[in-house]
Amino acid sequence: MVRSILIVSISFFLIVGCGSKEKKATAENKDVEMEVATNTQTSDVIFPVYDFEGFKPLLNKEDDKTYIINFWATWCKPCIEELPYFEQVNAEQSDNGVEVILVSLDMPSMWKSRLEPFVEKKGLKSTVVILDDPKQNDWIPKVAEEWGGGIPATLIYNKDSRSFYEQGFTYEELNTALNKFIK
């Protein structure tokens, strides 16, 4: 009897422990050092930089592909944690006509100092673009009416349908969501 209670208690500790582990910092998620006044040196950033008007066509492609548009930033821990799953799905599903686009919401001061080194260090293969449009209240609802502005957030769409997720994904969850789009 004692033993069974202990086992149950321990398994609860384990469940709760796993839940919180997702949110713990990992080595690469160092705290953000923000230099608001820093000179930005953004002219030679290696990724395309869009305002929302320039970015909008990426949300409305009419070809036969399924697009996974993931909104993230290097300062967003849960975003960094789910990136490997998007990378994996991008690699595994490219023959199925699936393309992952990682939309960085990093601030201009971070493009050279944080974003570029991060993408290089992680060896990200998915397409990375920068969405730089401070009029967030205008464009957030245009991505998805239900989006409150939290990241990570992900839009999956093809020419027939679209779904928006203001949440983090596991590999399994991402595949489940994607399976509704690919035949």
Next chain:
Amino acid sequence: MKTFKIIGLLALMVLLGAFSGRMITDEAGYGIGDNATDFSLKNIDGAMVSLSDYKDAKGFLVIFTCNTCPYAVAYEDRIIALDKKYKTQGVPVIAINPNNPAVQPRDGFEAMKKRAAEKGFTFPYLLDEGQKIYPQYGATRTPHIYLLEKTASGNVVKYIGAIDDNYQDASKVEDKFVENAVDAMLAGEEIKRTTTKAIGCTIKV
């Protein structure tokens, strides 16, 4: 034997309670017109602060913010400016750090004191110890602003959202959401835009 049993059961109950409590509060949150809860939270000077301490206030700018979020940092000077402008008109800023210092050590109490001193915060900067207040408000990110109007029946939520429409550059702001809301509230006029959206850092729990 019996003691073990009781300890085991107690541990289970505590865990279940903590777990289900979080699940429920995650779903809650205020809408415009709701009565906002008061609180008693520790300020960086060690004193406990409640909305009810402010006998002469006409309202409050309750701002969930923190040390570490780039967006929150980008707005620090504007939060100080809001406090300076509206405290004298009876609507002080009350800043609350909702992040769990165990998850984000740079949002701990000592770090809060240091940041407030560096920036010269003119308003209380409270720690939401145990992360109990922000879920009741429904704050999901930092910075997240709640304008409350003090009425006979409680502190009524009048505006929820962002400070303005340009986090990057205060000089390029076209729409001062919060200032417009406070000005309208103080003038007894209708607030035209009661909710706005912004990208922010998710709250670390």
